[in-house]
Amino acid sequence: MQKKENITGIILAGGKSSRMGSDKSLLTYNKVSFIQHVLNAMKPLVEDIIIVSNSNTHDKFGYKRVEDIIKDSGPLAGIHSGLSQSPTDYNLVLSCDIPLIKTEILEVLVHSDYTNYDVVQIQSGEKTMPLIALYHKRCSVKCKALLDEGERRLRVAVKQLNTKSIIINSQWEDFVKNINTIDDLKEIEYAVKH
Template sequence: MDAEKWTGIILAGGLSSRMGTNKALLKLNGSAVLTHMNNAIRPAVSRIVVAAGPSEAIYTALGDEDFECVKDAYPGKGPLAGLHAALTVSHTEWNLVSACDMPLLQTSFFNGMKRLAAQYPTCSVIVPRVEGRIHPLAGVYHRRVLPLLEQCLIHDRLRVIGWLEEIGCQFVETNELEQVGIGHAELQLSNMNTPEEFEKIRIRLQHSELSSEG
C-alpha cells in the first residue's frame, strides 16, 4: 500500500485540561509536538489532516504547510468528533490516525500499521493492544466507519473503545506489531497528559533507543 492511497490524521483538538496548556504546541527539541507528529507520519501518507477543534488558527500559524486543519462538525464531543471531521474530508479510503500527544511514534510504526491493514483488508479499524492496554487513537481507520461514527456523535455515545468494540475492531498484540517492523511498541505509544508525563517524554526522546529508528 503506497503513500498515495493513505491520508494521515492527527487529532489535536482536545482541551489539554490536565496539562494546563495546549499539548500540541509544547516544544520538544525546539519543535512543537504537532510538528514531531507531522514529521513521523508524513513519509507514510500523501496528505495530512489535523483535527484542530477550536485551535485551527493557532496551528495554521505554525507555518507548516505539510498539513491542513479541519474543525469539528460536532464540537465538544471529544476525539470521536475530531476523527469524524478528519475522515469526512479525507480523499482516501484508508487513513493512519494518531493523537497529537504521542511524539515518540516513529515512521516505522505507521508503515507497520499499513502492513497490518494489508493482512486484515476486511477490517475497518486496526489498533494496537500492548500489555493489555488498547491504544484507540493510534491506528488504521477506513472511511466506511463514518455512518456508525456519526450515529455515535448524534446520540452522545462518545466512549471510543466502546465504539471500537461495537464495530468489530481488530486489536493487534505486541508480537504482531513486531512482525511488521514495529519495535518498542509500548515506548512508542507513550502519551502525555500531565506536565510530569511530558517531562518523561522529553527525556525519552533525547536518550531512548528510538532515536536510531526510522
C-alpha cells in the same frame, strides 16, 4: 497493503488539554512541537495530511485543517470530522500528544492486512490505542450515529466496529505513550534517555 497515495493522515489536535493547562500539540520535546514530531513520523507513509483542530494556530504547519463538525465531543467527533473530509478510504489517525512516535511503529499498521477491517489499532501490553490506528472512511457513519445518541467514548465505537489489534514489540512501549501532564513528559524524557 495499499500504496501511500491511498492513505490519508489525520492528526487530532483539537483537545482541550485540560490536564496540561495549555495546547498539548504546541508543547515541545527536543525543541520541536509535539504535532511536528507526529507529522514527521506520519509523512513518509501517507499522501495527504488533515489536521482536525478548531484553532487557526495549526494553519502554520501547512496542511489542510478541518474543524469539528460536532463541537466539544472529544476524539470520537474529531475522527468523524477527519474521516468526513478525507479523500481516501484508508486513514492513519493519530493524536497530537505522542511526540516519541516513530515511522517504523506506524509501518506495522500500514504493512498489516487491514483491508478486511474497519479499524486496525496498536496494542502496547494490555492497552489498545485507538488513537494510533488505521480507520476506514466508512467508520465516520458509526461515529456520527453514536455522537447523535450522546455517546462520546471512542472505545465504545471501536468495540462496535470490526477491529483488529496489533501488539507491538515491548521495546516500543515508551514511544507510543501519550503525554497528558508535565509529569508524563518528564517521565518519558527520563525513560528514553536511560
